[in-house]
Amino acid sequence: MRSTSMPIALAAVLLASGCGATGGGEEEEQRRAAVATSVPDARLTLVADEDPVASAASTSRALFDTADVVVLARSGDPAGSLLAASAAVGLGVPLLVEPADGAAADALTAELDRLGTTTVLAVGDAEGGTSDEDAGGTDREVVAVPAAAESVAAVTGLDLGEVQETDDGQAPAAVAALDPGDPVALQPPGDAPDPAGDVGTLPAVDRAEPLEGTLVMATGDAGSLAGIATARAAGARVQLTGGVTDPRGSADLVALLGEEEPDAVVALGAGFGAEEGLDWKLETAATGTQLPGGGQLLFPGHFLVALYGHPGSGALGVLGEQDVAGAVERAQAHAAPYEPLVTDAAVVPAFEIIATVASEFAGPDGNYSTEVPAEDLRPWVEAAGQAGIYVVLDLQPGRTDFVAQAELYRSLLELPHVGLALDPEWRLAPNQVHLTQIGSVGIDEVNRVVTWLADLTRAAALPQKLLVLHQFQVRMIPERERLDTSREEVAVMVHADGQGGQGDKQATWSTLRQTAPDAVAWGWKNFYDEDAPMLSPEETIAQVSPRPQLISYQ
Incomplete structure (x- = not known):
């Protein structure tokens, strides 16, 4: 049975939401959003969906139990995806993905329903993820903002600091390095869209307890970008493998597994689905023992004399x-x-x-x-x-x-x-x-x-x-x-x-x-x-x- 971590309030990262005056002159009570995370039951959880929509939903399902607020990006929108990642990590909520072609997204709809989401922050080209009919009649609020750092900062209340330009090849590593306590605005090189005017505000999010005992090992393929952001939002550690799907082949991963002894591991990336024996390979890597020259696989990474x-x-x-x-x-x-x-x-x-x-x-x-x-x-x-x-x-x-x-x-x-x-x-x-x-x-x-x-x-x-x-x-x-x-x-x-x-x-x-x-x-x-x-x-x-x-x- 999953042991749910109760949401706790962290004053340093609570969002400032807009306050309006009532007819009697009293402050309107601040809206609040709850988030709950839990460590996966299994020692190893596999998230190997090739479709980025399904991959994002699967990662959210592995790490989050509830989330009144989620962030949404559209597949194939680099600017929106990067800023959405910054927002999700800063808020401590899942990052989900909607299809690029406007097609039905059963995995997205199902995950929003499971999380009990009431507010969606749609960044860049994202439109909101589901129609009223798809949402099953729920009164789900969609707050849409352009892929502009100023707009995202305004709607979330986050201090995103200076913009960090990140190209496609660097994007997974940049998202994995995001600090939930000190987020930055990620965007592709080039001119950003103009910020919007009045974009409104989100409810204040009470972050869940970080999943410090959970490690996400990720290949870093483009389809897993949202999952990496979701893992960082949950407070899980992310270790990129450089595309390697055998855990023994990454010296950094072997060292990390040996040092931290995580309670649970999530394998994030489509390539892990074809890696036979992933369970025993992970247990071998978890010993932390390395060959001369690093890692636990001999070739092609070693040349012996x-x-x-x-x-x-x-x-x-x-x-x-x-x-x-x-x-x-x-x-x-x-x-x-x-x-x-x-x-x-x-x-x-x-x-x-x-x-x-x-x-x-x-x-x-x-x-x-x-x-x-x-x-x-x-x-x-x-x-x-x-x-x-x-x-x-x-x-x-x-x-x-x-x-x-x-x-x-x-x-x-x-x-x-x-x-x-x-x-x-x-x-x-x-x-x-x-x-x-x-x-x-x-x-x-x-x-x-x-x-x-x-x-x-x-x-x-x-x-x-x-x-x-x-x-x-x-x-x-x-x-x-x-x-x-x-x-x-x-x-x-x-x-x-x-x-x-x-x-x-x-x-x-x-x-x-x-x-x-x-x-x-x-x-x-x-x-x-x-x-x-x-x-x-x-x-x-x-x-x-x-x-x-x-x-x-x-």
């Missing part, structure tokens, strides 16, 4: 050529040259740590793989996290399977900055040995890893995890077209590991991309000793197309 190898062994890659502190500095130094080259993503240094090392000996378990204890790797993993470095744990499983080995590192993979890599070159069949045959892995086994890693990520409400598939021959992952890319908890990447001359490497790159499934990211490896020559950062960005999301060094 990794050192590959095994701690304590320079023979297995550059990562192990120095201690952990030296590796942190070296990873940062490798990433730095890419920062001026990659301006549309956060450049993030990374470690790719070989966690299970292919062995020429069967070992006690007979699997030709040496599994390094997770606790031995933890100092490297934790030092990386503290330095803002992403970590990928690489598996070379020999004759065992990838899921069994991944399970050994669950405790590390439960950290938010740790992903996983599968190295099929070192996945042996029962009678194979390393360096005699090049290994391969069936797609069903790969998909089991996808499921295992995605389930772990969802259960722990972790940021999206990277799953790297190393490959330099098509036969290493046959039937790759069946790769499961449906789990949004995981970003799956194909990493081209070819070495040698740049012509051969480009040929490998092209061949691997010919059978690429949809929705995979791409990685490229630069070899210090085996490439002829190794590409510089500038050459890597210029010559490897399309641009990879991970560059690793071995």
Whole structure:
């Protein structure tokens, strides 16, 4: 059941209404208007109407219980909509929208009736919203004013301050930033209409208690402008996502959710309607945990530059050529040259740590793989996290399977900055040995890893995890077209590991991309000793197309 917040009078924002003299010389009693708000019952309320009329009504319905006064703008009237937003936020009442073509507006009429509205402030081109017949015979007063700041200030009694010019692209952010206690007049650039003469006054509005525990996350599409104003009028916090519909993709939203822990969230924007799993994505974002580089989604917002190898062994890659502190500095130094080259993503240094090392000996378990204890790797993993470095744990499983080995590192993979890599070159069949045959892995086994890693990520409400598939021959992952890319908890990447001359490497790159499934990211490896020559950062960005999301060094 909704718990209604009782209206309270706030003297600092009460409107001055006109007072006339009675025949006996006494002051006419001031008209007053009541407004009531309440926190939505559900943790998540979806307002995904594409029609701006319906979107405005739905937002009002989510946040307001009653409103004797509402503000009205006409769809497609920028000047009227902006000043109407200023008025609605200043008054503390909903902003509704009437159709641009004068067509019947069932959603508008129904919302005015539900709110019990008796007075409508129609701004700009708005005419009042409903005819007497549509209004069901109610005696609803319409006060119409032009889209002129002086007229809106006069009819509302609000001190709107200086006019703030706002173009279409800035309008959602400008409305979201409106302060109910200190409203400003928003209008498009250019000349404003002339103010009207005597436009009358509205009743004095007793603002409702602000919904400080409610957060509205809004894509900022044009159709949600009135909803943003209504949210600010109700005292709710509005956070724009920059068009992102997955809450994990906005670093600002993740930070806000983690800091404020809102009682309820309203998702405002047509795009949210197509976002599958919005509920669990919101709960993940609400942890406030961020990836190195910000947010909870890896791509396209991140560009990783990794050192590959095994701690304590320079023979297995550059990562192990120095201690952990030296590796942190070296990873940062490798990433730095890419920062001026990659301006549309956060450049993030990374470690790719070989966690299970292919062995020429069967070992006690007979699997030709040496599994390094997770606790031995933890100092490297934790030092990386503290330095803002992403970590990928690489598996070379020999004759065992990838899921069994991944399970050994669950405790590390439960950290938010740790992903996983599968190295099929070192996945042996029962009678194979390393360096005699090049290994391969069936797609069903790969998909089991996808499921295992995605389930772990969802259960722990972790940021999206990277799953790297190393490959330099098509036969290493046959039937790759069946790769499961449906789990949004995981970003799956194909990493081209070819070495040698740049012509051969480009040929490998092209061949691997010919059978690429949809929705995979791409990685490229630069070899210090085996490439002829190794590409510089500038050459890597210029010559490897399309641009990879991970560059690793071995």
